[in-house]
Amino acid sequence: MSRKTTRAPGPISDDDAELLERLGRIAGTVDPVPDDVVQAAKEMFGLRDPMAVLMETVDQDEALAAVRGKVGPQMHFFEYGTVAVDLEVSTHEGFASVLGVVTTPPSSGDGSGVVSLQTSGASFDTAVGSDGRFSFVRIPAGMLRLRIELPGEPRMTTRWVDAGA
Known part of the structure; x- marks a missing residue:
């Protein structure tokens, strides 16, 4: 022993x-x-951002992928405090599309803010809509993460996600 x-x-x-x-x-x-x-x-x-907090991965559709295979978009869910981010990542012909929604408590305002999608070679910014939605299209497939900046919240990042071709 x-x-x-x-x-x-x-x-x-x-x-x-x-x-x-x-x-x-x-x-x-x-x-x-x-x-x-x-x-x-x-x-x-x-690409490190020591001033940002890392959002926690809440759930993924890995259990479903084990049953049905990796067909169709990937779903990723992240949280930090009272902020939640839901992502749908799909790939086609070497490019990725990312659709997402940022959910904040009603007391935190209109959900305005900026989401940056980062890859190893580029960064893309978009505004968060009044309904919390955002999207990125025709991003080079590969590893990516999000940086979220919302009024009254610390800067947040997600873990790296593989949006491989």
């Missing part, structure tokens, strides 16, 4: 640091990270 032990967080010992450095050199020699992965990571790091 094996026992798991946990170590208190804090600085690692010199021996552990040396071991990790040696293991890193070995991994870098035996199985280096491909150049395109390094480039993509650098591009994604440039």
Whole structure:
């Protein structure tokens, strides 16, 4: 029977640091990270927004996808506090379309605000309609996320969503 032990967080010992450095050199020699992965990571790091809060993924249609396959649009649902965002992402011939609605409490005003759709290579902005709706069409398919700015709320972002071709 094996026992798991946990170590208190804090600085690692010199021996552990040396071991990790040696293991890193070995991994870098035996199985280096491909150049395109390094480039993509650098591009994604440039899109970080430390002042934004990350919206929580509430639910996805993954259970349905397991039954019916990934046919048709993907549905994604996000929340932060009293703000909710529902997304429908569809792809066709290398392009994605995103339809969404931002739901806020009635006391927070008319729902005006700006939604930015970000990809690794571009950013697209649109106004949130008075009914909370927004859309983006003919966006290059691939990884995307939303940044939502609403009056009286912190800037919010969603996790990255794969709108692959």
